[in-house]
Amino acid sequence: xxxxxxxxxxxxxxxxxxxxxxxxxxxxxxxxxxxxxxxxxxxxxxxxxxxxxxxxxxxxxxxxxxxxxxxxxxxxxxxxxxxxxxxxxxxxxxxxxxxxxxxxxxxxxxxxxxxxxxxxxxxxxxxxxxxxxxxxxxxxxxxxxxxxxxxxxxxxxxxxxxxxxxxxxxxxxxxxxxxxxxxxxxxxxxxxxxxxxxxxxxxxxxxxxxxxxxxxxxxxxxxxxxxxxxxxxxxxxxxxxxxxxxxxxxxxxxxxxxxxxxxxxxxxxxxxxxxxxxxxxxxxxxxxxxxxxxxxxxxxxxxxxxxxxxxxxxxxxxxxxxxxxxxxxxxxxxxxxxxxxxxxxxxxxxx
Amino acid sequence: xxxxxxxxxxxxxxxxxxxxxxxxxxxxxxxxxxxxxxxxxxxxxxxxxxxxxxxxxxxxxxxxxxxxxxxxxxxxxxxxxxxxxxxxxxxxxxxxxxxxxxxxxxxxxxxxxxxxxxxxxxxxxxxxxxxxxxxxxxxxxxxxxxxxxxxxxxxxxxxxxxxxxxxxxxxxxxxxxxxxxxxxxxxxxxxxxxxxxxxxxxxxxxxxxxxxxxxxxxxxxxxxxxxxxxxxxxxxxxxxxxxxxxxxxxxxxxxxxxxxxxxxxxxxxxxxxxxxxxxxxxxxxxxxxxxxxxxxxxxxxxxxxxxxxxxxxxxxxxxxxxxxxxxxxxxxxxxxxxxxxxxxxxxxxxxxxxxxxxxxxxxxxxxxxxxxxxxxxxxxxxxxxxxxxxxxxxxxxxxxxxxxxxxxxxxxxxxxxxxxxxxxxxxxxxxxxxxxxxxxxxxxxxxxxxxxxxxxxxxxxxxxxxxxxx
Numbered sequence: 001x002x003x004x005x006x007x008x009x010x011x012x013x014x015x016x017x018x019x020x021x022x023x024x025x026x027x028x029x030x031x032x033x034x035x036x037x038x039x040x041x042x043x044x045x046x047x048x049x050x051x052x053x054x055x056x057x058x059x060x061x062x063x064x065x066x067x068x069x070x071x072x073x074x075x076x077x078x079x080x081x082x083x084x085x086x087x088x089x090x091x092x093x094x095x096x097x098x099x100x101x102x103x104x105x106x107x108x109x110x111x112x113x114x115x116x117x118x119x120x121x122x123x124x125x126x127x128x129x130x131x132x133x134x135x136x137x138x139x140x141x142x143x144x145x146x147x148x149x150x151x152x153x154x155x156x157x158x159x160x161x162x163x164x165x166x167x168x169x170x171x172x173x174x175x176x177x178x179x180x181x182x183x184x185x186x187x188x189x190x191x192x193x194x195x196x197x198x199x200x201x202x203x204x205x206x207x208x209x210x211x212x213x214x215x216x217x218x219x220x221x222x223x224x225x226x227x228x229x230x231x232x233x234x235x236x237x238x239x240x241x242x243x244x245x246x247x248x249x250x251x252x253x254x255x256x257x258x259x260x261x262x263x264x265x266x267x268x269x270x271x272x273x274x275x276x277x278x279x280x281x282x283x284x285x286x287x288x289x290x291x292x293x294x295x296x297x298x299x300x301x302x303x304x305x306x307x308x309x310x311x312x313x314x315x316x317x318x319x320x321x322x323x324x325x326x327x328x329x330x331x332x333x334x335x336x337x338x339x340x341x342x343x344x345x346x347x348x349x350x351x
Numbered sequence: 352x353x354x355x356x357x358x359x360x361x362x363x364x365x366x367x368x369x370x371x372x373x374x375x376x377x378x379x380x381x382x383x384x385x386x387x388x389x390x391x392x393x394x395x396x397x398x399x400x401x402x403x404x405x406x407x408x409x410x411x412x413x414x415x416x417x418x419x420x421x422x423x424x425x426x427x428x429x430x431x432x433x434x435x436x437x438x439x440x441x442x443x444x445x446x447x448x449x450x451x452x453x454x455x456x457x458x459x460x461x462x463x464x465x466x467x468x469x470x471x472x473x474x475x476x477x478x479x480x481x482x483x484x485x486x487x488x489x490x491x492x493x494x495x496x497x498x499x500x501x502x503x504x505x506x507x508x509x510x511x512x513x514x515x516x517x518x519x520x521x522x523x524x525x526x527x528x529x530x531x532x533x534x535x536x537x538x539x540x541x542x543x544x545x546x547x548x549x550x551x552x553x554x555x556x557x558x559x560x561x562x563x564x565x566x567x568x569x570x571x572x573x574x575x576x577x578x579x580x581x582x583x584x585x586x587x588x589x590x591x592x593x594x595x596x597x598x599x600x601x602x603x604x605x606x607x608x609x610x611x612x613x614x615x616x617x618x619x620x621x622x623x624x625x626x627x628x629x630x631x632x633x634x635x636x637x638x639x640x641x642x643x644x645x646x647x648x649x650x651x652x653x654x655x656x657x658x659x660x661x662x663x664x665x666x667x668x669x670x671x672x673x674x675x676x677x678x679x680x681x682x683x684x685x686x687x688x689x690x691x692x693x694x695x696x697x698x699x700x701x702x703x704x705x706x707x708x709x710x711x712x713x714x715x716x717x718x719x720x721x722x723x724x725x726x727x728x729x730x731x732x733x734x735x736x737x738x739x740x741x742x743x744x745x746x747x748x749x750x751x752x753x754x755x756x757x758x759x760x761x762x763x764x765x766x767x768x769x770x771x772x773x774x775x776x777x778x779x780x781x782x783x784x785x786x787x788x789x790x791x792x793x794x795x796x797x798x799x800x801x802x803x804x805x806x807x808x809x810x811x812x813x814x815x816x817x818x819x820x821x
Contacts, residue, residue: 052774062712062713062743063742063743063744063747139511139512139514139554140511228591228594231591232561232591232592232595233558233559233560233561233584235583235589235716235719235720236719237714237715237716237717237718237719237720237772238713238714238715238716239714239716239772239774241714242712242714242774243774251741253734253737253740253741253742254737255737255740255742255747257407257408264742266713266741266742266743267713267743269714272715272732273588273727274728274732286590287590287591287594288589288590288591289591319511319554320511321774322511323579323716323720323771323772324558324559324579325511325551325554325556325557325558325559326558327551327552327553327554329553330551330552330553333553
């Protein structure tokens with residue numbers, strides 16, 4: 001197997017930075033773990049459990065201009081911004097398995113049945129995801145309950161595992177990963193070391209994503225009392241969606257003066273009360289519990305049925321940020337229990 | 352071409368516009384840097400107009416209307432004056448140079464005053480230079496640079512709930528009485544739901560609970576982790592709760608201050624709720640930091656110098672009146688920080704806030720958690736035109752934070768919820784507290800103490816004092 005030693009890791013990062021590759025990784029800012037671009041290898045801190053922001057920030061930024069417009073006397077001039085060549089080659093170094101799976105989920109949305117989002121796709125093609133298997137989780141982690149693991153490879157191009165000797169064992173997952181290793185071959189060496197044991201987060205035994213999907217597929221459960229029971233306390237801020245690696249909704253808004261300005265693509269959130277409002281004034285999701293239902297269904301029904309992807313990757317960020325203590329894992333247990341009591345429903349093709 | 356200051360002037364139809372017209376008719380010469388926008392009355396000038404003017408590239412804003420007593424709508428300009436006193440307190444505090452926003456009274460006959468004022472304003476603003484600080488914020492900042500993350504700095508602990516090894520706090524001694532009262536209210540059908548605090552199912556943390564069955568009252572607890580201001584669930588906006596029927600709410604003295612404002616503003620009726628007041632000797636600001644006791648440095652900022660430990664206005668009070676557990680020793684940390692900021696130059700204050708607002712991710716948690724942000728449709732959601740830029744670039748962030756603050760001026764009861772929940776740790780307490788100080792100093796008004804009083808923004812007094820209107 002290929003090995004990346006500690007010393008070589010630093011040199012590799014410095015070499016990439018010297019070649020103008022953008023390296024994004026876990027760093028500590030103001031005492032907080034975050035993913036951010038680094039300007040030197042020593043800034044990276046692989047000991048943290050998980051960054052507070054999702055790594056999606058680097059493929060799907062919170063705000064970005066998509067077009068500049070100028071309104072002339074009898075015409076409107078529009079100019080594309082972004083697109084091929086604008087983004088630097090990026091290496092997401094030290095992503096977690098859950099975050100990497102989130103990138104796979106985002107790709108399934110933004111590159112869908114020929115309807116590609118060029119802004120996303122361009123960044124995606126220039127990004128290599130190097131995942132570092134977690135040594136430990138924390139009280140909010142539940143990747144093992146959504147079919148992932150601390151060393152899962154979904155969405156990763158390269159998987160690093162810590163070895164007992166303190167180095168990293170390198171496992172290419174995709175061609176992109178192979179290419180990355182080949183390009184910087186001098187930093188990797190052959191060797192064989194045993195992996196450091198990992199402690200995966202405990203599986204929530206009473207939760208089962210298959211059962212959840214089956215239960216959600218039954219339209220009669222759309223108005224179930226469980227939604228209000230669980231989500232009445234939700235206050236409808238968008239914090240959970242903003243830190244979620246798979247939330248992908250955005251809004252297009254024009255900013256500028258009367259004659260020129262820019263059209264921007266900004267994150268939006270299904271938790272906002274006017275997210276689904278119609279121009280007529282009707283709001284099909286007028287209650288917060290309905291909006292929260294949408295989020296849950298998006299994760300466990302829409303994503304798997306429409307995009308064949310994992311909608312929830314078990315990173316636990318939504319649990320960490322929620323200030324009224326809404327716990328998505330609690331709902332997973334609850335719905336699994338309901339499905340248990342009502343097993344006849346099978347997943348339907350309705351999406 | 353040399354730079355010329357762009358000044359947007361909002362002038363009232365009846366006085367200043369006529370004054371400017373007179374200046375034209377009498378061929379009075381003055382600087383052409385000013386763009387007039389005629390409004391029916393200065394009372395029509397929403398602070399948002401000023402923010403919008405800056406967003407659109409203005410270097411200065413001038414607002415002018417009838418002299419006090421001359422308003423064609425009797426009191427529009429006097430209401431406006433109150434609003435300006437608050438707004439000036441805010442814009443000064445965030446470091447916008449005071450000269451960039453000028454206020455004046457100019458009557459229909461004062462063509463000369465108008466001309467002189469425009470000349471002076473133009474030259475003052477020319478001296479300050481273009482307002483690039485604000486304009487340049489767009490397109491800068493971490494979030495705007497395509498792919499660079501906003502620097503998120505969450506609360507100190509990134510873990511919800513209390514670690515397994517830390518003992519949970521004990522219930523307050525009055526909890527059995529609280530449960531009994533709740534049971535009684537539910538059994539008698541006086542209320543349909545009791546909004547209170549309880550333990551989460553999976554995590555060791557306190558969450559809001561909604562008790563609808565008398566048998567479930569044992570879920571209710573009260574201890575120093577019960578920091579949430581539950582009155583956010585009372586306004587109509589919270590449809591899920593409203594659907595349950597008449598609520599009883601477990602409320603600390605500070606929460607009742609917010610309920611007081613909701614009553615003042617007629618968002619709830621006094622007969623529509625039952626208040627179960629609880630005596631409180633302080634709550635932990637961030638539950639995760641609980642380490643076995645309510646140490647003073649962990650208490651919420653509002654608990655320092657709290658004067659409502661024994662709740663007023665409640666239908667039922669449980670718990671013995673408590674003596675102040677935390678006597679305030681000199682100015683609180685928040686007051687100290689405000690004073691330190693006040694001593695700085697506008698430029699330094701601006702830099703302080705620009706750095707903090709840069710982190711804003713526009714999740715609107717601050718407004719969603721605020722019991723007094725009850726509008727069905729927030730101004731940020733009005734997009735034709737887009738009043739507040741929704742982008743999380745620093746300019747949009749700045750505008751949003753100014754709007755949020757001014758909408759709470761004279762109303763905020765300093766419950767601290769927005770500050771507590773901000774995922775980016777923006778020190779919103781400082782802004783809220785600052786505006787409370789303005790309210791106290793200018794209008795001798797403290798929000799949340801008297802449900803019969805009129806909030807300062809809805810009334811005026813001819814003798815309101817200010818020293819900045821020309």
